[in-house]
Amino acid sequence: MTGDENNLGTCPVDRGLMRVGDRWSMLVLRDIERGLTRYEQLRTSLGIAPNILARRLSALSDGGLIEKRRYSQRPPRDEYLLTDAGRDFLPILMAIGAWGRKYNGGGALARHLDAETGEAVRPVVIDTNTGAPIGSRPLRFEYPE
Amino acid sequence: MTGDENNLGTCPVDRGLMRVGDRWSMLVLRDIERGLTRYEQLRTSLGIAPNILARRLSALSDGGLIEKRRYSQRPPRDEYLLTDAGRDFLPILMAIGAWGRKYNGGGALARHLDAETGEAVRPVVIDTNTGAPIGSRPLRFEYPE
DNA sequence: GGCAGTCACTATCATTTTGCAAGTGACCCG
DNA sequence: CGGGTCACTTGCAAAATGATAGTGACTGCC
Numbered sequence: 296m297t298g299d300e301n302n303l304g305t306c307p308v309d310r311g312l313m314r315v316g317d318r319w320s321m322l323v324l325r326d327i328e329r330g331l332t333r334y335e336q337l338r339t340s341l342g343i344a345p346n347i348l349a350r351r352l353s354a355l356s357d358g359g360l361i362e363k364r365r366y367s368q369r370p371p372r373d374e375y376l377l378t379d380a381g382r383d384f385l386p387i388l389m390a391i392g393a394w395g396r397k398y399n400g401g402g403a404l405a406r407h408l409d410a411e412t413g414e415a416v417r418p419v420v421i422d423t424n425t426g427a428p429i430g431s432r433p434l435r436f437e438y439p440e
Numbered sequence: 441m442t443g444d445e446n447n448l449g450t451c452p453v454d455r456g457l458m459r460v461g462d463r464w465s466m467l468v469l470r471d472i473e474r475g476l477t478r479y480e481q482l483r484t485s486l487g488i489a490p491n492i493l494a495r496r497l498s499a500l501s502d503g504g505l506i507e508k509r510r511y512s513q514r515p516p517r518d519e520y521l522l523t524d525a526g527r528d529f530l531p532i533l534m535a536i537g538a539w540g541r542k543y544n545g546g547g548a549l550a551r552h553l554d555a556e557t558g559e560a561v562r563p564v565v566i567d568t569n570t571g572a573p574i575g576s577r578p579l580r581f582e583y584p585e
Numbered sequence: 586g587g588c589a590g591t592c593a594c595t596a597t598c599a600t601t602t603t604g605c606a607a608g609t610g611a612c613c614c615g
Numbered sequence: 616c617g618g619g620t621c622a623c624t625t626g627c628a629a630a631a632t633g634a635t636a637g638t639g640a641c642t643g644c645c
Binding site for chain 3: 616617618619620621623625626627628629631632635636642644645
C-alpha cells in the first residue's frame with residue numbers, strides 16, 4: 296500500500312498483512328498451533344536461522360498474535376502462546392492450506408481431522424450473512440467517504 | 441519449511457505460501473479483483489516500485505494465479521487476469537481482511553457488500569463437513585506415512 | 586567443583602531481496 | 616516531428632534474510 300489516496304490505509308487486507316504478512320510468521324503460528332511452543336522446537340521444525348526466528352517472534356509478539364510466557368523460573372524457560380488474535384488467525388492458515396492442497400499438492404500432505412467425527416476438515420470461507428461460499432454471489436465494493 | 445523430515449514439504453500451508461507468501465502478491469491479487477488489471481493501474485494504486493511489480497506479476501503468472509492477456513495489438517497492451525487458482529485465493533484475502541478489520545482496524549475501512557442484499561459481507565472460515573466455524577470444534581493432526 | 590550439554594538466544598558478516606530513480610522502446614495524437 | 620502514455624528494464628543503494636559462531640544461564644553427572 297502507501298501509494299494511493301483513495302486507498303491508503305483503508306484496505307483491511309493490508310491492515311491484516313501489516314501484522315502477519317510474511318511466510319515465516321504464518322509458519323510460526325502454524326507450528327505453535329501444533330504444540331511447538333518453544334524456541335528450540337520452532338527453530339528445528341522450521342529450519343529457520345536463529346536470528347530470524349527471534350525477530351519473527353518479537354514481531355508477532357509486538358503485533359499481539361503471540362505472548363511469551365515463562366513456564367519455568369529455574370532454569371529460565373519461556374514458551375510462546377497464541378493470543379486471541381493469534382488464534383483467530385488460524386482459520387486463515389487452514390484456508391491457505393486447503394488452497395495449497397488443491398493447487399500445489401503433490402504427494403501426501405498433513406491434514407486436520409475433526410476430533411469427533413474423524414473426518415478430514417474441509418475449510419471454506421463463507422459469508423456469515425448468507426451462508427454462501429465467498430465467490431458464489433456477486434459482490435460490490437464500498438470505499439469510505 | 442525445508443527443515444524437518446517429518447514435516448518437509450508435507451505441510452499444505454507451506455505449499456500455499458510457496459506461491460503467494462508475500463504481501464505484494466496478495467495485494468496485487470486484491471487489486472486485480474477490484475478491476476485494476478493493467479500494469480500502470482496496479483503500480484499507482486499500490487505505490488510499488490516498477491521493477492518489484494514486474495517481478496511479482498511474473499511470479500504470480502509462473503505460479504498460475506494470474507494470466508497476462510493482450511487486449512490490444514496496436515498499441516500492444518496487456519492486462520492481468522485471475523486464473524481459477526487466483527480466484528480461489530480471493531476468499532482467503534477476504535478472511536485476512538476480516539481479521540485485519542477486527543484486530544487492526546482504526547478508521548473507516550473499505551468493504552465488500554453483497555450485491556443483492558446490500559449487506560456487508562462477513563467472511564468466516566467453516567468446515568464444510570460440519571458447517572461449524574473452524575476453532576469451534578477440537579481438531580486433530582494427521583501426518584503422512 | 587569441574588565439565589559436558591541443553592536452551593534461548595545475540596553478534597557478525599555474506600547474500601538476497603527490495604526499493605528508488607532514471608532510462609528505453611513501442612506506440613498514439615496533434 | 617514533438618510531446619505524452621504505457622509497460623516496462625537497468626543500475627545502484629538500502630534493507631531484510633540467512634549461515635555460522637559465540638554467549639549466558641542453567642542442569643546433571645562424576
